[in-house]
Amino acid sequence: MSTTTTVAATEEAILKLTLAYDKEIHEEYKYSAYLPVYDEKTKFPPLQPFEFNDRGLVANKEKPNLLPKDNASVKATKLTPVIGTEIRGLQLSQLNDLQKDELALLIAERGVVIFRDQDFKDIGLEKQKEFGKYFGPLHIHPVGSHVKDHIELHNIYLGPDNEYRNQRRSTRLTTTGYHSDVSYEHQPPGITILTLLSVPSTGGDTAWASQTAAYARLSPPIQALLEGLRAEHSGYPQAEGARRDGKFVRREPVKSLHPIVRVHPATGQKALFVNPGFTKRIVGLQDEESEALLKLLFHHISLGQDFQVRVRWEEGTVALWDNRVTAHTAISDYNVHNPQEGLRHGFRITTQADKPKGVNGLESTW
Numbered sequence: 084m085s086t087t088t089t090v091a092a093t094e095e096a097i098l099k100l101t102l103a104y105d106k107e108i109h110e111e112y113k114y115s116a117y118l119p120v121y122d123e124k125t126k127f128p129p130l131q132p133f134e135f136n137d138r139g140l141v142a143n144k145e146k147p148n149l150l151p152k153d154n155a156s157v158k159a160t161k162l163t164p165v166i167g168t169e170i171r172g173l174q175l176s177q178l179n180d181l182q183k184d185e186l187a188l189l190i191a192e193r194g195v196v197i198f199r200d201q202d203f204k205d206i207g208l209e210k211q212k213e214f215g216k217y218f219g220p221l222h223i224h225p226v227g228s229h230v231k232d233h234i235e236l237h238n239i240y241l242g243p244d245n246e247y248r249n250q251r252r253s254t255r256l257t258t259t260g261y262h263s264d265v266s267y268e269h270q271p272p273g274i275t276i277l278t279l280l281s282v283p284s285t286g287g288d289t290a291w292a293s294q295t296a297a298y299a300r301l302s303p304p305i306q307a308l309l310e311g312l313r314a315e316h317s318g319y320p321q322a323e324g325a326r327r328d329g330k331f332v333r334r335e336p337v338k339s340l341h342p343i344v345r346v347h348p349a350t351g352q353k354a355l356f357v358n359p360g361f362t363k364r365i366v367g368l369q370d371e372e373s374e375a376l377l378k379l380l381f382h383h384i385s386l387g388q389d390f391q392v393r394v395r396w397e398e399g400t401v402a403l404w405d406n407r408v409t410a411h412t413a414i415s416d417y418n419v420h421n422p423q424e425g426l427r428h429g430f431r432i433t434t435q436a437d438k439p440k441g442v443n444g445l446e447s448t449w
């Protein structure tokens with residue numbers, strides 16, 4: 084069975100690496116080096132505080148380097164009025180620093196930016212990581228599967244041979260679940276870069292919700308109430324679930340109390356910073372009050388199709404989003420057991436960002 088196979092990585096250090104796939108069925112696969120494994124040996128200490136410099140802060144707001152007005156080959160299209168921009172005619176792998184700074188700002192403004200026809204998946208692991216590091220230190224997922232020898236590359240893989248994931252999926256009515264990546268961290272991620280190496284023939288889209296718009300839609304009295312509150316985001320259920328399933332927890336879980344309304348350092352825009360994935364309760368409220376308010380917000384975020392965008396992946400698509408101003412969900416609607424529908428496989432590079440700041444000096448605590 085695929086989930087119990089172990090391999091010895093080197094002679095001196097026997098690294099236990101559990102394969103989360105069946106080796107035999109991927110022998111011909113071009114991106115087999117990116118298939119999911121679990122390092123079940125390396126423990127990581129708690130993340131340390133660091134000074135974060137948002138690249139968007141130094142960007143030219145007009146974005147003359149990234150989106151020059153006199154270059155017809157670069158096409159940027161708004162996917163919806165509220166959230167999402169699609170770019171064609173530029174290679175992420177070729178961007179200079181000025182362009183990357185403007186891109187960071189564009190991602191913050193538009194929530195998610197979709198690059199089509201990219202060579203990014205073929206530039207190699209070191210260059211891929213180097214690109215991510217430009218935006219912030221790379222996050223190592225506390226429990227997730229990753230690319231062999233590159234633990235910062237979080238694996239996205241739902242194939243017929245990923246028995247662990249397939250099993251876990253079966254207890255819910257839907258696969259959708261809006262979240263902001265590992266928002267329980269004390270300095271949670273800013274930009275995430277998701278690259279698909281193999282795209283199913285149909286399905287497997289990803290959707291994003293604008294948390295800036297979600298906040299703006301609320302009535303002023305509710306906005307004012309939320310601006311004074313923090314909510315608890317917890318990594319414990321994820322770690323406990325992994326342990327229960329016999330998985331290795333490589334960094335002990337943490338909780339953070341983040342402002343519910345977060346101010347983006349580069350745009351100054353306010354956004355809701357709660358998500359159904361990791362936010363557990365509102366600090367200072369009675370249980371029923373906290374539950375009712377979070378339920379209201381989670382419904383609002385999940386149901387607001389008029390501030391969401393759903394993106395279809397194509398060969399060569401790379402998605403970059405800002406976790407500080409969006410929530411997102413995978414849409415796992417394809418049949419992993421039907422080879423005609425194809426394989427969905429990719430990797431995520433996740434960059435850590437600032438300690439969240441709210442309104443009137445409200446900061447995260449833990």
Ligand SMILES: O=C(O)CCC(=O)C(=O)O
Nearest residue numbers: 239277288289412413431
């Ligand atoms: O697979 C996807 O569409 C998104 C998965 C996800 O939540 C992520 O990469 O952070």
Ligand SMILES: [Fe+2]
Nearest residue numbers: 262263264411
């Ligand atoms: Fe995610």
